[in-house]
Each structure stands twice: as C-alpha cells, then as structure tokens.
Amino acid sequence: MERPGLLLIGCGAFGRVHLAALKRLGMAATVFDADRGLAAATGEAVAESLEAGLAACDAAIVATPVPTHVAVAGAVLRAGRDLFLEKPATETAAEAAALADLAEAQGRIAQVGLYFRFHPKAIALRRMVAAGDFGRLHYLAARFSGLKRARGDSGALLNDAVHFADLLPWIAGEAPSRIFATTADPLGRGREDLAVIQMTFPSGLAGLIEAGCVLPGRWPDAVVPGAETRKEIVVAGHDALAEVDFAAETFALRRGAHAPGANGAWLPQHAAREDAAIPAADPVEVVAAELAAFIEAVRTRRAPEAGLRSGAVAPARILDAARLSAAEGRVVALEEIA
Numbered sequence: 001m002e003r004p005g006l007l008l009i010g011c012g013a014f015g016r017v018h019l020a021a022l023k024r025l026g027m028a029a030t031v032f033d034a035d036r037g038l039a040a041a042t043g044e045a046v047a048e049s050l051e052a053g054l055a056a057c058d059a060a061i062v063a064t065p066v067p068t069h070v071a072v073a074g075a076v077l078r079a080g081r082d083l084f085l086e087k088p089a090t091e092t093a094a095e096a097a098a099l100a101d102l103a104e105a106q107g108r109i110a111q112v113g114l115y116f117r118f119h120p121k122a123i124a125l126r127r128m129v130a131a132g133d134f135g136r137l138h139y140l141a142a143r144f145s146g147l148k149r150a151r152g153d154s155g156a157l158l159n160d161a162v163h164f165a166d167l168l169p170w171i172a173g174e175a176p177s178r179i180f181a182t183t184a185d186p187l188g189r190g191r192e193d194l195a196v197i198q199m200t201f202p203s204g205l206a207g208l209i210e211a212g213c214v215l216p217g218r219w220p221d222a223v224v225p226g227a228e229t230r231k232e233i234v235v236a237g238h239d240a241l242a243e244v245d246f247a248a249e250t251f252a253l254r255r256g257a258h259a260p261g262a263n264g265a266w267l268p269q270h271a272a273r274e275d276a277a278i279p280a281a282d283p284v285e286v287v288a289a290e291l292a293a294f295i296e297a298v299r300t301r302r303a304p305e306a307g308l309r310s311g312a313v314a315p316a317r318i319l320d321a322a323r324l325s326a327a328e329g330r331v332v333a334l335e336e337i338a
Contacts, residue, residue: 003027004058004082004298007047009072011038014086015063017223019044020247020288025295028058033064034064054079059109061291062086065153070095073110077102084294087203088154088162088319089312091244093337096316100308111294111304116167121244121251125235126171126279134237135257140168140199140207141234146217148227155191157183157319161211164233165315165322168199168207171235175314177202181322182332186214197322219247222283241270251276 006029008018013032022029030046033039039046047053054060054075059082062072068092076083083103089112090096103110116122128134135337143165151159169175176199183192193214198208217228231246243252256270281289290306297304321332 002196004295005056006030006043007032007053007057007060007081008063009033009053009060009076010063010065010086011042012037012063012065015061016042017115017283017287018061018063018080018291020284021291024284024288026291027295029061041070042258050075051079054081055138057081057292059084066091066158067153072173073099073237074102077106077108079109079213080106080108080296082294084111084113084291084311085114085308087115087311088153088158088316089308090316091154091158093313093320096308096312098336100313103308108303109294109297109301110145111290111297111307112306112308113287113290114163114166114306115283115286115290116163117170117306117311118286118293119246120281121231121246121249121278122167124169124276125233125242125244128240128242129171129235129237130173133240133255134235134242137172137203137205137237139234139236140169140172140205141210142208142239143230145212145215145231146208146221146227146229147215148178148213148217148221148224148229150187150189150193150213155183156193156195156211156213157322159211161197161209161322162315162319164209164211165197165235165318166311168209169201169314169318170200171233172203172205174201174203176200176318176334178206178331178333179318179321179325181325183322183326192326195322197318197328199318212303212337219245222247245325249280251278278320 008029011033032053061084112123144160178200180198184194194212197209221227221229235242258266261267325332
C-alpha cells in the first residue's frame with residue numbers, strides 16, 4: 001500500500017487541523033460528521049454514513065468528542081480499518097485496554113494522537129535525557145493551564161492533564177509508581193476544571209502536573225481562538241536544568257551542578273543560560289508529523305510507538321489514579337489501577 005485512503009470522522013476545530021495537516025502532506029480525506037453541516041463546510045468529499053465511509057477507506061482518523069471514542073473507534077476496528085485516535089483515547093484505562101485488545105485481535109494498526117510526542121522541543125528533551133545530558137533526574141514539572149473555555153465533554157484531566165500524563169513518563173523513560181492529586185470544580189458545573197497531580201517514580205524522581213481552564217494564561221493559544229495559555233515543562237537533573245515553553249517556543253538550558261562550598265553550603269556551579277536552537281513548530285506541522293508516522297505505520301504494518309498500550313492505557317491509568325486520589329484524599333499506588 002503506497003498511501004492509504006483516509007476517512008476523517010469528526011469535523012470540529014481539531015478535525016479541521018487534521019485536514020490542514022493532510023494537505024501539508026499532499027493528501028486528502030473523505031469526511032464524516034454526525035453534523036452534516038460541519039462535514040459539508042470542510043469542502044471535502046462527504047461520506048453518506050459512517051458505515052459507507054468505513055467501507056471505502058483503508059484507515060480512519062477519529063476526532064470526535066471524547067465520550068464517543070469507544071463506540072466510534074470500536075466501529076473502525078471492527079470494520080477492519082486502521083485507526084488514528086485523537087487524545088484522550090478513552091475516558092478510563094479499562095476502556096483503553098479493551099480497545100487495545102480489539103485492535104490486536106483484529107490485527108490493526110492503532111495510533112493515539114499525542115501531540116507533544118511529535119513536537120521538536122519535546123523530542124529534543126527526551127533525546128537529551130536518554131543520552132545522559134541531565135545526569136540523574138530529580139524533578140519534572142508541567143503546566144497545561146490557562147484562561148479558556150470549559151469543554152462540555154471533559155474536564156481538566158482528560159482535556160489538558162492527559163498531554164503531560166503521557167509526556168512526562170515518556171521523557172523520563174519510566175512510569176510513576178505513586179500518585180497524589182487534588183481536583184476542584186470552581187465553576188460548579190460538575191467537572192474538575194482545576195487539577196494538580198503529584199507523581200513519584202520508582203527511581204525517586206518527583207513529578208508535578210498543573211492543569212485547568214480557570215488560571216492566568218501567558219500567551220495566546222495557537223489552537224483555541226481567544227484563549228490564553230501556559231504550556232510549559234521543567235526538567236531538572238544533577239547535571240543540567242531545562243525550561244521549555246511550547247507556547248512561546250523557547251528552550252532554555254543551564255548546564256552544571258551544585259558543589260560543596262564553605263560552612264557546609266552547596267553552591268550552584270551552572271553555566272549561563274543557553275537558548276537551544278530547536279526549530280519552532282505550528283500545530284498543523286506537529287499534527288502533520290503525527291499523521292506521517294501513522295501513514296508510515298499503516299504502509300509498513302509496523303506498530304507505532306504511540307500505540308494504544310503506551311499512548312492510551314498508560315496515561316489513562318495515571319488519570320484514573322488521580323481521580324481516585326482526589327476522591328479519597330490519599331496517595332494511590334499505580335498498581336491499584338487495572
């Protein structure tokens with residue numbers, strides 16, 4: 001198969017980003033949306049029904065609201081089609097595991113749309129950590145927060161925290177073992193619109209994720225019009241410190257370590273801050289990289305790195321643990337989550 005025939009299911013805001021990304025790759029897709037007006041407004045060929053669209057495609061991109069993912073992704077897999085499923089793949093780890101089982105039983109390629117795994121600055125961070133540039137890691141922190149709309153289909157955990165629930169373990173090369181979380185519903189709408197997740201990793205590494213739509217933002221959001229956002233990550237190790245701002249496209253690095261000084265004090269011996277020359281990437285470019293990886297996996301029949309086990313089940317277990325921790329006010333061992 002040279003290039004698969006694609007069906008885009010879901011023509012909302014991020015569905016349109018997918019169409020723009022496909023055009024950047026020199027490709028197009030047939031589209032389907034339960035709202036036929038949304039589908040027609042794309043200017044692309046419109047499938048008369050989901051069944052008709054699946055019958056005519058090789059692979060499908062699912063960019064529908066989160067609560068529909070299990071049913072729609074399941075229909076794609078049962079039709080014998082390969083699957084690109086936008087994040088969060090499912091609302092719970094059990095649902096993600098069931099989809100992974102189905103994909104494996106059907107022999108289908110399935111990739112999760114994990115945006116930051118394909119961002120040049122996140123890729124650079126992971127490579128530096130793997131190469132030992134930071135030495136022993138001791139802290140990871142991430143903010144995916146700001147002042148923006150509160151989505152009707154999900155709260156801060158599924159909409160925002162999921163990005164870094166995947167990215168921090170991916171960069172660290174290990175999954176957390178313990179979770180302690182606090183969530184809040186400041187808007188009183190029955191969903192958490194603020195979440196803080198503390199993570200402890202087996203190596204002793206500490207992690208923190210802040211997520212929410214009711215906090216001060218710093219930069220205009222590149223995806224959500226009118227929103228202000230912070231999309232930041234800090235990586236701290238024995239030999240280097242990094243601050244990455246995905247919204248501002250900056251990557252600041254300080255190399256060095258603390259060393260013993262007089263009177264028992266330990267003093268920082270770090271070089272001046274470096275501004276790493278890592279290319280900027282707009283949302284369409286990053287999504288194009290995701291889709292290019294998916295298309296290559298479909299073409300070669302090689303399992304993608306961001307598959308359902310690592311890209312759906314693993315972050316969903318962290319979010320499930322965060323919900324349980326917040327509800328019961330205790331530290332939750334990840335092994336408690338099926």
